[in-house]
Every structure is written in structure tokens, then in C-alpha cells.
Amino acid sequence: MQEEQFSEEQLLAELKTLRQQVTELSREKQQLEMSLETITEHADVFENQLVEAHNLLESRVALRTQELAEKNLLLEQEIQDKQRIENALRENEEYYRTLIKESLIGLVLSRFDGTLIEVNPAYAQMLGYSEEEVLKLNFWGFTPKKYSSFDEGQFRKLEVTGRYGPYEKEYIHKRGYLVPVMLSGLIIDHKGERLIWTNVADITDQKKAETALRQAKESAEQAKKVAEMANRAKSTFLANMSHELRTPLNAIIGYADILKEDAEDMNYQDMIPDLDKIQTAGKHLLEIISDVLDISRIEAEKIDLNLNEFDVAELVKEVIIVIELMLENNELEVNCSLDIGKMYADATKVKQILQNLLSNAAKFTRNGKIILNAIRHADNLIFEVTDSGIGISQEQLQDIFKAFTQVDNSTTRKYGGTGLGLTISEQFCRIMGGQITVRSELGKGSTFTVQIPAVVQS
């Protein structure tokens, strides 16, 4: 085999080529390395971006999840609220249904043409029907004709104001009789329709009570008229009788006086005490007659006020003159300041009251002291009569102003009296706008205080 022979030149050229190739390769390698570097750099950036994008996505997902969770919670709450409201509504409806059902007042929902849509048991019962039966009726059917125009008037009111009544009318019961009722109502919108809601009260009992009351009033008025007539007749009778009794009594007293003078002239001394007794008894009878007359006048309300101006000290003096005759062993102290001056009241009545109180004090005090204080307090005249006599027990105090009340019979027997003096005095005080009060202790004495409004004229 023949070995191929290369020349030096060829080898050099080969070497040169190889060198060039090496240089190229190393440049390529360099370039590749640079590219690798660039790629590595880019890969980092890319990775960072990827991480960022990933993180962003994660946070977005978390946010969205949270939003969704919140929305879900809200939704759940809304559902719960809705359920609660629905429950409350249902409960409310049940509550109102029970109220309507149990109401003693008749309740009815109707149309303007009188068709009944809903009624409660009380309404049906009032008319004598069952609820089903009544719903087949029209309310004009059980309304008496005489109320038609009145009802129409109420309907016009309903149209204008949205309400009607309350007014009274009657319904025809299933059995045919009339049931008095009281109605009132209003327009309501129910499922898009304008309806009338009416309350109907059965007023049968009330009407019965009204009739009974009217009848009672009428009979009371009748009784009052009869009583008034009887009272008038009594007053007239008493006035006539007192006149009829007084005339002969005055004659008896007068003739007893004449007889006393004759007896003295003719020296019939023995007769004088008997004649005195006739006179005293006659005078006592006169007093009783005038007391009874006063009481009957007060009862018939025929006592008039006779107001006049009078001097208080003067009036007291006149009373004392009469009282002093009754004093026997008693001491009388009168405290009446002159500067009370003049007052304005019914002097006759004031005098009679004072006389009654002082004569009682004298009657019921055997050996003691009687004090009269006359005071002026603003526009009031005040008399205070105090005695140290027999006194009145607490339980008897309650009765002494009642007519014909005499607490102590023994003293009354001794001193006379009718049991009318305090009644008359108290009534006179009342008529004059004043009052009498009393304080007393059994065995120690009594104080009667009189207050009378009397405009001061000083």
C-alpha cells in the first residue's frame, strides 16, 4: 500500500485552516456563552415575573374568596331576616285573626253593593246565622227599609271622608225581630279592591238600660212632683194651722194676763201661779208652732234671705235682754266689741240663731258661766257661745242637729224645747252661706261656733 504523501505546504495550509476553524469555534463558543448568559438573565426576570404574577393571582383569588364569603354571609342574613319577617307576619296575622274571631264586636268586610266577604262569629251570631250562611247574604237584605236613606247618607260620608258612623240603626234578626246596633266603618284597600270594613256593636242591653233609666227617671220625676205637691200641701196646711192655733193661743196668753191682773186686784194670790203656768205653757206652745213652721218652710225651700244692714252690738244687746230672763243661777259674760260696727246679712235669722244657742246654753247650765264672744273676721261674723253646763257626749254630738233630737230628756222636761232649735239654726246658717260647729265634753260644757258671711259696712 502506498502511503499518501502530504507536502509541507499542504500541511501548513491544513494547519492554517484548522487554526481558523478553532478561532471561529472559539468565537462561536464565546457567542454561545454570551447567549447563554443572556438567556440565564432573562430566565431570572421571567421567573420573577412569574412569581409576581402568581402572587397577584393568589391575592386576587383570596380577595375574591373573601368577597364571596362576605356576600354569602349577607345573603344568609337576608334569608334569615326574610324568614324572621315572614314568621312575624304569620304570627301577626294569626294574632289579628284571633282578635277578630274572639271580638265581641261584630266585624265585617263588605263591598259597596252590600256583598259580604268576611265576617267574624260575633257578627253572624248577632243576626242569628252561621258564618257560612251570613256570607251568602247581602247587608241590604237584613237592613229595615226605614234606614235606607239614612244608610245612603252614611255611604256618601264614607265616599267623601273615607269613614262613616258611628250611628245607630237596627238589623233584622233571622227570627224576624229587630236588633239595635251601633255601626262605624272605613274604606280599606284589600288585594287591589276598595272594600268597607265595619264594626257593629249589639246595643240591645244598652238600649234596655236606657229605657229602664228613662222610665226610672220619669217615675222619679213623677214621685218628685207628688212629693212636691205633698210638701206644698203640708206647708200650706202648717201655715194655716199655725195661724189658726196662734190666734186662740194669743187669746189664752192675753186672757191669762188679764186674769192675773184681776187676781192681784181682787187679792186672789193663790190663782197667780196657776195663771203663770197657763201663760208659760201657752208661750211654749207658741214657740213650738213657730219652730215647726220654720222647719216646714226650710223643707219646702221657702225661706228667703232678707239681707239688711245691722249693728252687731245692737243685735247682741237685744238678744241678751231676752236671755237674761232665763239665766237663773248662771253668770253671763258678753264680749262683743263695739267696733265690729255694722254688717250686712239677714239680721232676723242671725238673731234667731244667737238666741237659740244662748237659750240652750242657759237651759243646759245649772250653776255656771256662759260666755258669748262676738268677733269680726274679714267679711265673716263669728259668734262663739261657751257654757260650763252638762255637755254632750261624742256619740250624741252627731245627732243634735237632726230635727226633733233631744239628748237629755230630763232637762228638756224641765226647760221645754222642741229639738228643732239647732236644726233651724244650722239650716239658717247654711242658707246664709255659713256654718255651725260644736265642741263639747260631757259634764264640762260646750262651745258652739257660728260663722256667717256678712259684708262689713263699717
Ligand code: ADP
Ligand atoms: P231644744 O229645743 O231641745 O233645745 P235644740 O235643737 O236646740 O232643741 O237642741 C237639741 C238638743 O241638743 C237639746 O235637747 C240638748 O239635748 C242638746 N243641746 C243643745 N245645746 C246644748 C248645750 N249647750 N249643752 C248641752 N246640750 C245641748
